[in-house]
Structures are given as structure tokens and as C-alpha cells.
Amino acid sequence: xxxxxxxxxxxxxxGEQPSNESESSAETAIDYSALTVSQLKDxxxxxxxxxxxxxxxxxxxxxxxxQKEEADTSVTDDEESDDDTEPLFSVEELExxxxxQLRELRKDYHKKAEVLRTKRDELNxxxxxxxxxxxxxxxxxxxxxxxxxxxxxxxNGLNIEVGEIRDERREVSNGVNDxxxxxLRLKRKRFSGRNLPPVSRLRKQIQELEIKQMTTPLTTDxxxxxxxxxxxxxxxxxxxxxxxxxxxxxxxxxxxxxxAEKIRRELGKKMQKSRQEAQVAHHTMKDSLRFNRxxxxxxxxxxxxxxxxxxxxxxxxxxxxEYLRGMQEIDRMTASQGRSGSSVDQKASAASAEDLFAxxxxxxxxxxxxxxxxxxxxxx
Numbered sequence: 037x038x039x040x041x042x043x044x045x046x047x048x049x050x051g052e053q054p055s056n057e058s059e060s061s062a063e064t065a066i067d068y069s070a071l072t073v074s075q076l077k078d079x080x081x082x083x084x085x086x087x088x089x090x091x092x093x094x095x096x097x098x099x100x101x102x103q104k105e106e107a108d109t110s111v112t113d114d115e116e117s118d119d120d121t122e123p124l125f126s127v128e129e130l131e132x133x134x135x136x137q138l139r140e141l142r143k144d145y146h147k148k149a150e151v152l153r154t155k156r157d158e159l160n161x162x163x164x165x166x167x168x169x170x171x172x173x174x175x176x177x178x179x180x181x182x183x184x185x186x187x188x189x190x191x192n193g194l195n196i197e198v199g200e201i202r203d204e205r206r207e208v209s210n211g212v213n214d215x216x217x218x219x220l221r222l223k224r225k226r227f228s229g230r231n232l233p234p235v236s237r238l239r240k241q242i243q244e245l246e247i248k249q250m251t252t253p254l255t256t257d258x259x260x261x262x263x264x265x266x267x268x269x270x271x272x273x274x275x276x277x278x279x280x281x282x283x284x285x286x287x288x289x290x291x292x293x294x295x296a297e298k299i300r301r302e303l304g305k306k307m308q309k310s311r312q313e314a315q316v317a318h319h320t321m322k323d324s325l326r327f328n329r330x331x332x333x334x335x336x337x338x339x340x341x342x343x344x345x346x347x348x349x350x351x352x353x354x355x356x357x358e359y360l361r362g363m364q365e366i367d368r369m370t371a372s373q374g375r376s377g378s379s380v381d382q383k384a385s386a387a388s389a390e391d392l393f394a395x396x397x398x399x400x401x402x403x404x405x406x407x408x409x410x411x412x413x414x415x416x
Contacts, residue, residue, distance in 0.1 A: 135370060145366070146359075146404060152352050155352050163349055166339075184321055205304060216293050222289050242266055360407060361411075
């Protein structure tokens with residue numbers, strides 16, 4: 037019947053003025069005031085129009101849609117009525133229906149309520165999934181930030197260590213230079229008549245000759261002469277060492293100088309190692325900070341998806357509750373039309389409602405019918 041009425045009296049196209057004849061035809065073909073609230077909402081849903089408001093609002097909205105007039109006003113009226121949304125039914129409308137009609141309407145409400153409940157549960161599961169993703173990402177973001185703090189502290193500690201080693205090495209270097217000067221002065225004093233060149237100069241000459249031997253093409257005779265020269269220089273170094281071995285004071289000065297020089301080299305290696313470790317810690321800290329920011333952006337995106345799904349689930353839940361209230365009102369009216377239950381039945385019903393309410397409080401999942409029992413008992 038509704039589909040036949042919808043095929044009649046098409047609305048005037050935009051820019052045209054509908055004739056009196058078409059207006060008359062539309063009014064006689066579709067009398068929206070004669071439809072139930074549920075039927076009106078079904079038509080509004082097909083047109084993609086808001087479903088909120090009193091019955092008169094729904095009728096006006098459908099008429100306005102057919103005439104293509106005051107669309108902005110219709111949206112404004114709908115927004116203003118959001119805070120004062122009427123239920124799916126009106127008491128006057130339900131009272132005019134027979135018991136069999138009420139039963140049919142209740143079946144329709146129950147079917148739609150079940151669809152909404154399923155959709156709400158799916159949306160809740162989706163929101164929980166997004167919340168779980170968000171929580172996991174927040175945990176990872178915290179781990180990355182913990183690493184930022186860990187490697188930042190490690191880098192700072194190593195930088196302090198490098199500074200301390202540098203200061204220690206500077207003091208050791210000053211001592212090494214003093215010991216070297218003391219050793220050389222004592223050696224010159226004791227062996228001044230030997231006419232021996234300094235060992236440092238001899239070692240430099242040997243190094244230059246060895247490089248020449250490796251990089252310059254030489255004849256056999258020239259290479260033999262070069263080898264002999266290197267051997268002569270090495271003998272002079274040995275002569276230095278032999279002379280030092282014969283003088284206990286010079287020998288002691290040399291050993292002190294060499295020991296101090298060894299400590300300076302070790303400190304230099306240690307400082308270089310700490311500097312490299314500090315650099316590695318710095319780069320690791322920067323990587324952890326970058327990972328933290330990337331993970332936080334993903335967590336924020338998951339939070340937005342969670343909020344979107346949760347808001348949609350709440351919206352569907354509110355619509356679901358409307359249908360439950362409609363079923364409750366139909367049950368109340370049906371009971372008032374043929375109230376014949378005994379006091380024993382009433383007590384049994386109350387006990388059943390209490391049991392179901394206890395399950396509801398315990399977090400158990402109840403069917404729509406079980407929720408209706410609790411509502412009829414006035415516990416929700």
C-alpha cells in the first residue's frame with residue numbers, strides 16, 4: 037500500500053511551480069498524517085532525512101521534501117529538536133491500535149531492535165580493536181621514549197668521561213714532556229763526547245729510507261747500499277741503548293719517560309673509545325626519538341578511529357533503546373487490555389526480573405527479551 041502511494045503524485049522538479057492540480061493530487065495520494073510514526077520514519081530513512089522529532093514534525097518534513105522547499109530550515113529544525121527527541125511511538129497512536137496490531141508492531145520493533153543490537157555490538161568490537169591497537173602503540177611509544185632517556189643519559193655520561201680522560205691525559209702529557217726533557221738533558225750531559233745524533237733523528241732517517249726502498253725502483257747495488265745505510269743507523273740506535281744500559285741514572289730517567297709515554301697512549305685510546313661510544317649512543321637516541329614520534333602518530337590515528345566507532349556505537353545504542361522502550365510500552369498496553377495474571381505469576385515474574393537484573397549487573401550478555409523483562413519490572 038505504501039509503495040503504491042509513493043508512486044503517485046511526484047514532487048515538482050526544481051525551478052518549476054507545481055500546479056494546484058498536482059498539489060491536490062499529492063495531498064489526496066499521500067496523507068502522511070494517517071501513517072504511523074514507524075511508517076513515517078521508514079519513509080524518512082529512505083529519503084535520507086532525519087528521524088527525530090514529534091509525529092507532526094515528521095509529517096512536515098516529508099511534505100517539505102516533496103515540495104523541495106526550505107531544505108535549510110528543515111535541517112535547522114531537526115538540529116533544534118535533537119535535545120528534545122520524541123520516542124518512536126505516541127501513546128495516543130498505540131491506544132488506537134487493536135491487540136493484534138500491537139503484536140505485529142511489536143514484532144517489527146523487535147526485529148529492528150535485534151538488527152540495531154547486532155550492529156551496536158559489532159561497532160563496540162571495532163572500537164575495542166582500535167583501543168587495543170592504540171594501547172599497544174602507546175606501550176611501544178613509551179618503550180622508545182625510555183630508550184631516548186637511557187641513551188641520552190649514556191651519551192651524557194660518556195661525554196663527561198671523555199672530558200675527565202682528556203684532563204687526565206693533559207696532565208700526563210705535561211709530565212711526559214718534563215720526563216723526556218730530563219732524560220735528554222741527562223743523556224747529553226753523560227754522553228756529550230760520543231758525538232751521537234739523537235735517537236729521534238736516527239729513527240726518522242730509517243723511516244725515510246724504508247719508504248724509499250718500498251716505493252722507488254733501485255738497482256741491486258743501490259738497494260744493497262740503502263740496506264747497509266739502514267743497518268748502520270740501527271747500529272747507532274743500539275749504541276745509544278748500550279750506553280744507556282751502562283749508566284743507571286740515565287737508564288732510570290729513560291724508563292720513567294717510557295712508562296709515562298705508555299700511560300699517555302693508553303689514555304688516548306681510552307678517550308677515543310669513549311668518544312666513539314658516545315657518538316653511537318647519540319645516534320641511537322635520535323633513532324629512538326624518531327620511532328617514538330612515528331608510533332605516537334599511529335597511536336593518535338588509532339584513537340581517532342576508536343572515538344569514531346564508539347560514537348557511532350552510542351548512536352546506534354540510543355536508537356536501539358528507543359525500540360526497547362516502544363516494545364515496553366506495547367507490552368504495558370497489551371497487559372492493560374487483558375490483565376489476568378495471578379499474584380503468583382506476578383511474584384514469579386518479579387523473581388525472574390531480579391535474577392536477570394543480577395546477571396545484567398554481573399556483566400552477562402542478555403537478549404532483547406530478557407532486557408524487556410527487566411525494564412517492565414522498573415529496574416532499568
